[in-house]
Amino acid sequence: MTTETPIKFAYWVPNVSGGLVISNIEQRTHWGIDYNRKLAQIAEAAGFEYALSQIRFTAGYGADNQHESVSFSHALAAATERLKIIAALLPGPWNPALAAKQIATINNLTEGRIAVNVVSGWFRGEFSAIGEPWLDHDERYRRSEEFIRAMRGIWSEDDFTFAGDFYRFRNYTMKPKPIDPQPEIFQGGSSRAARDMAARVSDWYFTNGNTPEGLATQVEDIRAKAAEQGRRVKIGINSFAIARDTEAEARAVLGEIIDKANPDAVHGFAHEVKNAGAASPEGEGNWAKSSFDDLVQYNDGFRSNLIGTPEQIAGRIIALKDAGADLVLLGFLHFQEEVEFFGKRVIPLVRELEANRSRTAVAAE
Structure with a gap:
């Protein structure tokens, strides 16, 4: 019988101040632990399966305060029962031995509810500020690939030996290892180097917000590359949701x-990310075609167009799913109340649409 795999939902953890938009609009969102513990519990009850913590080392772009991602992720996992937390890691500041040990420990303490998002790096000023060398674009992805291969080896092998350009291990055994299956590994990026790396080593590939048509082009490319490696990579797409009772109300909030x-902050962010993308051999990165309005939500979340009534948003999520998305990663203006609203009003409509399509497919069979 044909049944449809349900699309998964994740949310950005606001462990960084300023929320998910570079704007001076009022936001009833806070970066502190008390707010985030309650948010994680709300999201779990609402039907979200994942939460993605952010990694920043320096203030800027409206984000003056940042909690470290791994320890913060553990705190959220301890406050929930089913939610899986994706901890962002940045090769350079993190060594794979330390990362593997941290994640394996949290994995054991939370019965496997920890994953990893490997961030190759886009903010040169941040690396300079903390005394880390800034590698060329493709070198950053080569390092990230070695980082992932090293973590996987440490998690799965005894007497692990690895000789790469960036990391070396000799007869290293770490115990306890993670509970099987190993922690899922996510990554982002739109450059050729990012797609090639994902095809070889990652479980999930995050893409910035996009139309269904734009997403389908990316999915076709990444899945073709993965198939050449005998692998399948799942796809997550970023989006900023504004769900309101009327479309006019939702559009007014966006406006x-x-x-x-904050124009200075948006232009500063645009300068950094577009320079990072332009450094790739093909001259493109995640934000190559982003406008000023797109960058107000700094991962192009408005472009996915989950803005309108619950019914409109549910239909657009199905369109993204049809384009190849396995997961939607969501940001909100007022996280606690909007995550709860999304769980009550949008996710049930998505599940109903999926169930109707499964029933139609079964009837056809």
Whole structure:
């Protein structure tokens, strides 16, 4: 019988101040642990399966305060029962031995509810500020690939030996190892180097917000590359959701966010990320085609167009799923109340649409 695999939902953990938009609009979102513990519990009850913590080392772009991602992720996992937390890791500041040990420990303490998002790096100023060398674009992805291969080896082998350009291990055994299956590994990026790396070593590939048509092009490319390696990579797409009772109300909120954008911060962010992408051999990265309005939500979340009524948003999520998305990663303006609203009003509609399609497919069979 044909049944449809349900699309998964994740949310950005606001462990960084400023929320998920570079705007001076009022936001009832806080970066502290008390707010985030309650948010994680709300999200779990609402039907979210994943939460993605952010990694920043320096203030800027409206984010003056940042909690470290791995320890914060553990705190959220300890406050929940089913939610899986994706901890962002940045090769360079992290060595794979330390990362493997941290994640394996949290994995054991939470019965496997920890994953990893390997961030190759886009903010040169951040690396300079903390005394880390800034590698060329493709070198950063080569290092990230070695980082992932080393973590996987440490998690799965005794007497692990690895001789790479960036990391070396000799007869290293770490115990306890993670509970099987190994922690899932996510990564982002739109460059050729990012797609090639994902095809070889990652479980999940995060892409910035996009239309269904734009997403389908990316999915076709990454899955073809993965198939050549005998692998399948799952796809997560970023989006910023504004769900309201009427489309006019939702569009008004979007307009206010953009009208109250912090122009200096948006232009500063644009300068950094576009320079990082332009350094790739093909001259493109995640933000190559992003406008000022797109960058107010700094992962192009508005471009996925989950803005409108619950019914409109549910239909657009199905369109993203049809384009190849396995997961939608969501940001919100007022996280606690909007995550709860999304769980009550949008996710049930998505599940109903999926169930109807499964029943139709079974009837056809």
